Every structure is written in structure tokens, then in C-alpha cells.
Amino acid sequence: MLCLALLLLPLTSLAQSGAGPEVITLPAHGTVANLKPRALYRPDPEGTLSPDQLLSSDEGFQPYDPKWEDSAPPMWIKLKVKSEPASNGKYTLLVKRRFFQLLDIYLPSTGPRLHEVHSGVFNYEPPQTFGRYFVNNFQLAPSSQGVILIHLQTIQGSTGPLELNIQDELSFRAHQASSMWAYGLYFGAMLALIFYNFILYLNLRTPGHRLYVVTMACVIALMGFSAGLLQPYLPEALRAAGPIPNIFVAALVPASTSRFFQVFVNSKQYIPRLHNVITIFILVLLVSATVTCLVPLSFAPNIGLVVQVIGFLTLLLLVLSSILAAVRGSSSGYIFLAAWCAFAVGTFLWSLLSFDVIRQLPAAEYSLYIGSVLEAMILALGLTYRVGQLRTQRNIAIREQQKAARLANVDPLTGAYNRRFIENYLNGLLDSEDKRAFQGSLIMLDMDNFKPINDEFGHAAGDIVLQEMASRCLDTLRSEDVLARLGGDEFAIVLPDQSGNDAVAAAERIRHRISDRPAVCGMQLIPISVSVGVITSFAPGATAYSALKHADQALYEAKRMGRNQVIVYTGGEEPAPKPHQTRAT
Secondary structure, eight states: OHHHHHHHHHHHHHHHHTOOOOEEEEOSSSEEOOOGGGSEEEEOTTOOOOHHHHHSOOTTOEEOOGGGGTOOOSEEEEEEEEEOTTOOSEEEEEEEOOOEEEEEEEEOOSSSSOEEEEEETTEEOOOEEETTEEEEEEEOOTTOEEEEEEEEEETTSSSTTOOEEEEEHHHHHHHHHHHHHHHHHHHHHHHHHHHHHHHHHHHHOOHHHHHHHHHHHHHHHHHHHHTTOSGGGSOHHHHTTTTHHHHHHHHHHHHHHHHHHHHHHTHHHHOHHHHHHHHHHHHHHHHHHHHHHHSOGGGHHHHHHHHHHHHHHHHHHHHHHHHHHHHTTOHHHHHHHHHHHHHHHHHHHHHHHHTTSSOOOHHHHTHHHHHHHHHHHHHHHHHHHHHHHHHHHHHHHHHHHHHHHHHHHBOTTTSSBOHHHHHHHHHHHHOSSSGGGOOOEEEEEEETTHHHHHHHHOHHHHHHHHHHHHHHHHHHSOTTOEEEEEETTEEEEEETTOOHHHHHHHHHHHHHHHHSSOEEETTEEEOOOEEEEEEOOOOTTOOHHHHHHHHHHHHHHHHHTTSSEEEEOOSSSSOOOOTTOEEOO
């Protein structure tokens, strides 16, 4: 304790004597960090002092007091600096970006007056920014001394948020260059994810992809402001608005993320009560964003604090909601939880860095960027997974629809199409602007002596004979030909692209295939044969009704002439036998 008292004694004497501040030597190359403890301070609660009064005199200044980290009135900060002989005289004062009530900086210049920079909300001029710092360039001739004055009042009422560093011009440019590649990787990855999901939205039109694009665009804007990269490209009116655009975007990020969460996780189904609570938070955030655009600049810090608190509560609410949705069966809840936790961890580390709780490490410096890009990637993968789920569900639905449609159009006994299908199918082929466009044919078949088969062998045997007849037809037909059971033992076949003699030959092949051997029913052999009527071409204006009627007339003629033969319809009500008419012997 005695040694500690002896070490503190010189500092106490210095504070009581009002000695001038330490002269800080600025290196030709490098950084002078943590200047706050090396400056002198003069409280100015009434705001009556001017820089001209303080420039040449150190009267009233005191050394840095740690108690000001917790509570400090508005004050002036004085730094005496000296450049090395080897320096080029160009330096940059870096002030960590915060919401300051007052931040008036007076820098050495080549002119008769100090160079003034105003970055506080009470006296704001659009500052130059990069990364987490306000950038203030000044010149100090080699081997010369100068004074930097800072008029400071923080929103917290302390000097805790203040951080001061000075770099020579070349070191600052090198720092910029080394940081830009990281920013480039980040913004490049985010833009690529946004573009990919925007293309998916244009193709799929799903609300999830649209909201993803909106949310990640807001995140990019927030990160752009955080990195100090967007401010130079804003219109002058928005640049003069200071932190208001930043606060506006900071309110949109949790609002858009919450809306994305509702759609992505389907919160209305899984967590209906929390869904309504999230909607209220979204409205509050949107109102806060609107109010931010309407209030004067001096209110911006208070609005920013409100947005920060609501955003933090929204973060906790979404974590809780994603856990509950996942427990209740939403797989998307797990995906969102992983993504949001990555962003939350990045935000937490960023906050610790902002409050100087952890050291200025690169991992902490870029933690918010890493967290947000991880969030974007996880959500993009989640959307892709959801698209796969939706595609699977859609395919299942299509198969079920096709199955239902097939059941509605298929004869359950034989597996052939039914009469309703063949009529619709024929009408579709025949009902065109050019009636001559359909160059197919129609075949009608009827089992010979089917009633005696039912009477002698029973209806079960009759069903087997009908199934055997349909099976032999399908074995003979091509994949594009259509077989339908019209009713009873009567069948129709459409050959879409065969007509004339080709259609007759196809009909003969079918007749021979059915009639050349008996059907087997248990231990019984049942001889079977068919009579066939054929329409080898269609006149303009033909319909399914007329085609089936004419084919039936040809079939009736085959029955009348002795069965087990093919008759071609030639027009009129009574088809006449043609030279290619055949009859089984």
C-alpha cells in the first residue's frame, strides 16, 4: 500500500499544481492509441468558454480523473501534440463513433484558425466516417507542436464512450485497405445471397424469399452505415440528418426479420398467441422508424435508445418464439433459432466491444458482420430446404390428383379407361379449327357370345374373360394407343396416328391376339373371340358421339355376318363388306 501511495503521489501533485498536459509525440509511421488518459480536462457546464480562450492557456485544466468515466459534466479536452522530424505532417484523429450531444473538434491547420469539425447532435455537420470511427484529418509540420481541443458532452453524461487515437496518413490508409477486403467479402457474400433468393422469388413467387430479400437488404444497409461506407453516398439532406438514417434502418431490421420469422416458421399455426405479440412489436418498430424521420436531430439519441431497447426485446422474443415453434413441430423453428443465435452472438460481442468490456480484437471488431452473414447463409439454406419440402408436398399432391383423376376415368375391373374418358378424349382430338388435323382411327370390339359364357361359367368367369381381353389388347397396342371399356363386354380403341389400311391391320392383330387361344378360368378353358368395327378416317365435323355410333354400326355388321371378323365403316347406315374384310374360318 505504501508503494502504491508513493506511485500515486506525483499524479496527485500534478493535479493540484495544474501542470500542462503531456506533449504527445506523433510518430512518422504508426498509431498513438488511448489518448484519453494523456489529455487534460476543463469542465464547462455553462458552455461559456471558447476555444480561443483555451488555446494558449492551460489554466483550469485538470489531469484525467477515472471518476469521469461514470459521471462528467460538459467539458473541454486538450491534447498537445508534436510531430517527428521524419514525418510528412499529415495525421488523422480517430474518434470512436457514438451518439454525442456535443462533439466539437478544433484541429491544427495551415491557416490562421483552427480547423473545426462538429459531430454532436446539438451542432452537427456531416462528418467523414470509416468503420467505427469519425475521421478527422489535420496537418502538423514536421518538428512542430500543435493543440487539439475537443468540446465534449455525451448522452451518458460521462467520458466512458470517448475513445481517441491518432495515426499518420500512411498508417490510416493501410488500415483502410486492410479493412476493405473484409468489408468486400462481407457485402459480396450478402449481395450474392440476396440476388440468389431474389431470382428464386421471381421463379417461385413465395413470400418467404421476398421477405428474405427485404430483411437482408435492411441488414446490409445497417452494416453499411455501421461501417461508415454508405454515408458519403447519401444525399446532402440525409447526411445532414446525422444518425437518423442509421436509427431508421436499425428499426427496420428487427421489424422485417420479425415478419420474415412469421412467414418462415408459420407462427400463425404453431404459436398463434406469440404471432400476435410479434405483430405488435413489428408495428411499434415501424412507428418508431416513422417517428425517427419526423423528429428534430436533437431527439435522435433518445429515439435511438428506444429503438435499441425494442430491438433487444424483439431479439429475445424471436428466440423464445422459435424455440416454442420448434417444440410444437415446426422444423423451420430450429433453422431460424440457429440463424438468429448466430446474429445474437455477433451483436452481443459487438456490444461488449462498444462498451470497452473486451479488447479491440479483429474477431470482436467484425463479430456483427460475421454473425449477420452466418444468419443470412443459414436462413438461405433454410429457405432452400423449405423449397424442397414444398416441392415434395407438391409432387405428392400432383400424384394424388393424378391418382384421383385416373380413378375417375379408369374402369376398375379391367384397368382400361372408361366411357367418359374416351368420349372426352375423342372430342379433344376432333374438336379443332382444322377438322382434318386428326389423322387417326377408331376401333370398337365386342366379345362374341359373352352372355352364354356368363350363364355357363358364372359371372366371376365372365370378369376373368373381360380382364384377359383387355390384357391381350394392351399387349398388342402401342404406348400412345388408348383402350377404353365402354360397358359390358364392349371396348373401344383410339389409334391417334394410324388410319386406312394401317388401322385395319392393327384391328386384325388385336382380333387374332384375342381369338387365337382360350381364356383360362381355374381348370376351365373358355374359347373367346371378338367382332370388330373400324373407322379408318374421320370426316370434318365428326364428334365423339358420331364416331362411336358409326363404329358401333360396323361392329353390328360384323356380328350380323357371322362374328369373329373385322368390318370397316364406309359411310351410311349399313356398312358394306370391303375387299379387305376378313372372317375367321
